Amino acid sequence: MVRLFFLILCVFTVSCGGLDPESLPQTATVSGTVVIVGGRTAWPDSVLEMRVVLFDQKPSAPDSVIAAIVGNKAAYTDTLPRFVDSCTYSIAISKPPHTFTYAVVAGRTGPNLLKDWTMLALHTEESTPSVPATVVVMEGAQVVVDFNVDFAHLPEQPFQ
Amino acid sequence: MTMLHHSVIMKLSIRTMVVVALFCCVAATVKLVASDVRGLITDRKSGDPVSGVTVRLATTRLGAVSDSAGRFVIKNVPKGTHTIEFNRIGYRPTKIVATIRLDQEDVVCTLLPTDLQVQDVIVSANRRVQAVQDVPISVSTVSAVDLDQRNITRLDDALRYVSGVTVVKDQVNIRGSSGFALGVGNRAMVLIDGFPLMSGDNGDIKFDVLPVTDIEHIEVIKGAGSALYGTGALGGVVSLFTKKVTDQADMSARVYLGGYTLPRYASWRYSESIPIQGGADVRYAKRFGDVTISASAGIRTDQSYRDFDASTRGVLFAKGTWHMSDVSQLTLFGLYALHVGENFLYWQDLQHATRPPTSQDPDQMLQSEKAASALEWQWIADNHTSVIVRTGLFRTHFENTLNNVTLDSNTSTAYAWNTDVMVTSSLSNAFTLTAGMNGRVNSVSADIYGSQLQTIGSLFAQGEYAFPSGPIVTAGLRVDHEKTASLSPHLEYSPKLGMSWALSPTTTVRASVGRGFRAPAIAERYAKIRYGPFQVRPNPDLLAESSWSYEAGIHWTPADVAIPIDLDLAVFNNELFNLIEPRFDVNDPNVPIVFLNITRARIIGTELTVKSALSKALMFESGLTLMLPRDLVLNQTLKYRNNVLWYSRCIVKPVDPLSLQVEYRFQNRVENIDNSLEAFIPDADQRVPSHVVDVRAFWTFSTQSGAALQLGIIAKNVLDYYYTEAVANLSPTRSIALQIEYR
Numbered sequence: 001m002v003r004l005f006f007l008i009l010c011v012f013t014v015s016c017g018g019l020d021p022e023s024l025p026q027t028a029t030v031s032g033t034v035v036i037v038g039g040r041t042a043w044p045d046s047v048l049e050m051r052v053v054l055f056d057q058k059p060s061a062p063d064s065v066i067a068a069i070v071g072n073k074a075a076y077t078d079t080l081p082r083f084v085d086s087c088t089y090s091i092a093i094s095k096p097p098h099t100f101t102y103a104v105v106a107g108r109t110g111p112n113l114l115k116d117w118t119m120l121a122l123h124t125e126e127s128t129p130s131v132p133a134t135v136v137v138m139e140g141a142q143v144v145v146d147f148n149v150d151f152a153h154l155p156e157q158p159f160q
Numbered sequence: 161m162t163m164l165h166h167s168v169i170m171k172l173s174i175r176t177m178v179v180v181a182l183f184c185c186v187a188a189t190v191k192l193v194a195s196d197v198r199g200l201i202t203d204r205k206s207g208d209p210v211s212g213v214t215v216r217l218a219t220t221r222l223g224a225v226s227d228s229a230g231r232f233v234i235k236n237v238p239k240g241t242h243t244i245e246f247n248r249i250g251y252r253p254t255k256i257v258a259t260i261r262l263d264q265e266d267v268v269c270t271l272l273p274t275d276l277q278v279q280d281v282i283v284s285a286n287r288r289v290q291a292v293q294d295v296p297i298s299v300s301t302v303s304a305v306d307l308d309q310r311n312i313t314r315l316d317d318a319l320r321y322v323s324g325v326t327v328v329k330d331q332v333n334i335r336g337s338s339g340f341a342l343g344v345g346n347r348a349m350v351l352i353d354g355f356p357l358m359s360g361d362n363g364d365i366k367f368d369v370l371p372v373t374d375i376e377h378i379e380v381i382k383g384a385g386s387a388l389y390g391t392g393a394l395g396g397v398v399s400l401f402t403k404k405v406t407d408q409a410d411m412s413a414r415v416y417l418g419g420y421t422l423p424r425y426a427s428w429r430y431s432e433s434i435p436i437q438g439g440a441d442v443r444y445a446k447r448f449g450d451v452t453i454s455a456s457a458g459i460r461t462d463q464s465y466r467d468f469d470a471s472t473r474g475v476l477f478a479k480g481t482w483h484m485s486d487v488s489q490l491t492l493f494g495l496y497a498l499h500v501g502e503n504f505l506y507w508q509d510l511q512h513a514t515r516p517p518t519s520q521d522p523d524q525m526l527q528s529e530k531a532a533s534a535l536e537w538q539w540i541a542d543n544h545t546s547v548i549v550r551t552g553l554f555r556t557h558f559e560n561t562l563n564n565v566t567l568d569s570n571t572s573t574a575y576a577w578n579t580d581v582m583v584t585s586s587l588s589n590a591f592t593l594t595a596g597m598n599g600r601v602n603s604v605s606a607d608i609y610g611s612q613l614q615t616i617g618s619l620f621a622q623g624e625y626a627f628p629s630g631p632i633v634t635a636g637l638r639v640d641h642e643k644t645a646s647l648s649p650h651l652e653y654s655p656k657l658g659m660s661w662a663l664s665p666t667t668t669v670r671a672s673v674g675r676g677f678r679a680p681a682i683a684e685r686y687a688k689i690r691y692g693p694f695q696v697r698p699n700p701d702l703l704a705e706s707s708w709s710y711e712a713g714i715h716w717t718p719a720d721v722a723i724p725i726d727l728d729l730a731v732f733n734n735e736l737f738n739l740i741e742p743r744f745d746v747n748d749p750n751v752p753i754v755f756l757n758i759t760r761a762r763i764i765g766t767e768l769t770v771k772s773a774l775s776k777a778l779m780f781e782s783g784l785t786l787m788l789p790r791d792l793v794l795n796q797t798l799k800y801r802n803n804v805l806w807y808s809r810c811i812v813k814p815v816d817p818l819s820l821q822v823e824y825r826f827q828n829r830v831e832n833i834d835n836s837l838e839a840f841i842p843d844a845d846q847r848v849p850s851h852v853v854d855v856r857a858f859w860t861f862s863t864q865s866g867a868a869l870q871l872g873i874i875a876k877n878v879l880d881y882y883y884t885e886a887v888a889n890l891s892p893t894r895s896i897a898l899q900i901e902y903r
Binding site: 017018021022027066069071072078092114 | 511513836890
C-alpha cells in the first residue's frame with residue numbers, strides 16, 4: 001500500500017503540462033519613430049491623443065476604428081506623448097504571420113472616442129505616396145515602420 | 161441619505177433584537193411536562209458505547225446527541241408510538257420504533273459499524289434536520305470528518321472537491337450557474353448557521369471572513385433554492401455549520417508555513433527567492449453552566465506565486481449560546497476580518513503571466529474589512545412545533561490606497577441586514593409545514609455605486625407529506641418583493657415541487673422542479689468604475705434573472721456486498737432567463753462594460769458520485785459532472801462554462817497514526833469566452849484543461865494529557881500544472897507547507 005502511494009507520489013511530483021509561454025509563436029513586433037514635422041510647436045491643441053494603429057482593413061467609417069480595435073482587427077499602441085518633436089513606438093503582434101493593409105498614426109480631435117478620429121500620417125508605398133502600403137509581419141520579424149506627421153498636410157482621410 | 165439608510169438599518173436591527181429578547185424571556189418560562197426518553201447506544205461488534213450519535217424523533221424537532229458514555233436523554237416526548245432515528249458517521253443509519261407509556265422510558269440501540277460514510281444528516285435542503293436521502297434534490301456534504309481529515313486552511317479548498325462545484329476568485333459556481341462576472345453577483349447563496357454572508361454591494365461571498373477552525377460541516381444544495389432562500393439561491397446554496405460546544409473544554413491551535421516552488425519558466429520568475437506563505441489559527445470552546453462559548457482567531461500571510469499579489473488576512477470569530485431552558489436557546493455570534501493586499505487583476509501577457517501590466521501602479525493597495533453580528537433564538541414551542549428568529553448585520557468596506565492614502569475613486573461601504581422568522585410544525589405524523597418571513601435591506605455608500613438602498617421582503621411556506629406507501633412529497637412557494645430607487649417595486653414567485661421515495665432500504669429515487677431568481681446586486685446596477693483597463697457603466701434598469709431547475713436522481717447503497725459502495729446519479733436541466741452577463745457596449749464612445757439581461761440559456765447535465773471504502777485503510781470518492789451549457793440567443797456554448805468536471809479523492813491509512821490523501825481535479829478547457837477581452841488583455845484567450853493534484857500526509861501523536869498533536873505535509877498542485885480559472889489569471893502553482901496542530 002505504502003509502495004503504491006509513493007509510486008503515485010513519484011509520478012505526481014514530475015512537473016508537467018499546462019500553459020507554456022515558450023510554446024507561443026515567437027513574438028513579432030512593428031516598431032518605428034513618429035516624427036512631427038515642424039517639431040513640438042507644430043502641435044495643435046485640438047489633438048487630444050495620438051496612437052499608431054495597424055488595421056487589417058482600411059476603416060470605412062469613423063466608428064470602425066473602435067470596432068476594429070474591439071473586434072481584434074487592429075493592433076495599436078497606447079497613447080503616445082504629445083507636444084514632442086518625435087517619439088518611438090512598438091507594437092507586439094501576438095499571432096504572426098499577419099498582414100495589415102492600412103497603417104496610420106491616428107489622432108483623436110474631440111471627446112467622442114467613437115467618432116472623433118483623424119488620420120495624421122499614413123504608411124504609403126514609396127513609389128505612390130497616396131496609396132496605403134501593406135505591412136506583412138512574419139513570425140519573429142522586427143518590422144520597422146516610420147511615420148512623419150505633418151499637421152499642415154494631413155493624408156487623405158478614409159472617411160469624411 | 162446614506163447615513164439615513166445606515167441609521168434605519170441600525171434601528172431595525174436593535175428593534176428586532178429587543179423583540180427577540182422579549183420573546184426569549186417569555187419562552188424561558190415555558191416548561192412542558194411529558195415523558196423523558198433515556199437511551200444507551202453501543203457498537204454492535206465491540207459492545208462499546210458510541211458517542212456523538214445524532215438521535216432524532218422522526219417528524220418532530222425533538223432530539224439529542226449521545227455523550228461519551230453513549231447515553232442520551234430526549235425530554236418532553238409525548239406518549240405514544242414513535243420512530244427514533246440514529247445517525248453517526250462510521251455506522252449504518254438505524255431506526256427503531258418505541259412505544260412511550262411511562263413518564264420515563266429506557267431505550268437501547270446497537271449500531272452496525274461501516275467503513276463507508278453514508279446517509280448524512282442535513283439541515284439546509286428543507287431548513288430542518290433530515291436524512292440526505294429524504295430530500296428531493298441533490299445535496300453534497302463536506303462532513304466534519306472530511307474537514308478534520310483534510311485539515312484545510314481555506315474553506316474554498318473544501319468546496320473545490322464537491323462534485324459539480326467550481327470556485328473561481330471567491331465565486332462559487334454550482335453546475336455551471338455562474339460565469340465570469342468581474343467578481344460581483346454570485347449565483348449561490350452562502351450561509352453560516354443560517355445567516356447569509358453576502359455583501360450588500362457586490363452580492364458576493366467573502367471566503368476570508370469564514371472561521372475555518374469553527375466550521376463543523378458544509379452542505380451544498382445544487383439547483384434553484386429560492387423557494388426557501390430567496391434571491392441569490394439561483395444556482396444553489398452553500399450552508400456552513402459551526403461546531404457544537406461540549407462540556408469539556410475544546411482547544412486547538414495550528415501553525416503552518418510553506419512556500420511556492422519556483423516556476424519552470426524563467427520568464428515567470430519574478431523573484432529568485434521562494435515566495436512564502438504561512439498562518440496560524442487558534443480556537444477555544446467550553447460550556448459554562450447554561451452558556452456555551454466558542455472563540456477563534458486566524459491570520460494568514462501569502463507572498464504569492466505572482467508579483468504584486470501579496471496579501472495578509474486576519475479573522476476573529478466568537479459565538480455564545482445561552483441554553484435558557486430545555487426548549488429554548490439564544491445564540492449570538494460575531495466575526496471580523498481584515499484583508500490588506502496588493503491587487504493583481506490580470507497578467508501582463510502569457511510570457512509574463514506572474515506579473516501585472518506595466519501600467520499598474522505597484523504602490524496601489526487594496527484594503528477591505530468585514531464585520532458581522534447575528535442573534536438567533538430557537539424555541540421548541542411544543543412537541544411538534546419549533547420557532548427560529550434570526551437577525552443580523554453584515555458590514556463590508558473596501559478601499560484602494562496609494563502610498564497609504566485612500567483613493568476616492570474606489571471605495572465602498574455596505575450594510576446587509578437580514579431578519580428571518582421561521583416556524584416548523586409537524587401537523588401530523590405524516591405532514592410537516594415550514595413557513596416564515598424574511599426581510600433584507602442592502603444599504604451602500606460608495607463613490608463607485610452612489611448611495612443606494614435595496615429592500616427585499618419575503619413570505620415562504622413549504623409542506624412535506626410522507627405517504628404511508630413511502631414517497632415524501634414536498635411543495636412550497638416563496639414570494640419576494642424587491643424595491644429599489646430606480647425600478648418600480650416588483651414581485652418574484654418561486655414555487656417548488658419535489659418527491660423522494662425510498663424504494664427499498666438500499667435505493668432511493670428523487671425528482672424535483674423549482675424556480676430560482678436573483679435580484680441584481682447593487683454593483684451590477686449602479687457601478688461606475690474603472691476596473692483595470694475597463695470602464696463599467698451603470699444600468700439601473702437591470703432586471704432580476706431567473707431559472708427553472710429540473711432534476712431526477714437515484715441513490716443506491718447496495719447491502720451485503722464485499723466492498724461497501726455508495727452511488728448517486730442525477731440528471732438535471734436548468735433553464736435560465738434574463739441571465740445577467742457583462743458585455744462591451746461598442747455603441748458607446750468609451751466602449752464600457754455594462755451588465756445586461758441578455759442571455760437565455762440552458763444547462764443540461766448529469767452527475768455521478770461514487771464513494772467506496774475498500775477497507776478501513778483505503779477510502780475512495782469520485783464525482784463526474786457532464787454539462788452542455790448553451791446560450792440560446794447566440795446559439796453557442798455559454799461563455800466561461802466547463803463541460804466536464806471530474807474530482808476524485810483517495811485516503812490511505814497504511815499504519816494507524818499515518819494518513820495519506822491524494823486529490824485529483826479535472827476540468828475541461830472552457831470552450832467559449834468573450835473574444836473582445838483580447839482587445840484589452842494580451843493572451844486573454846490562452847487557456848487549457850485543468851489537471852490539479854493535491855497530496856497531504858498527516859501523522860498524529862497522542863500526548864500524555866490526552867490531547868493530539870498532528871504533523872502534516874500539504875502539497876498543492878504537485879504536478880506544477882499551469883492553468884487558468886479566471887481569464888488572464890494564472891492559477892496557483894505548486895506549493896508545499898508544513899503544518900503542526902494541537903487539539
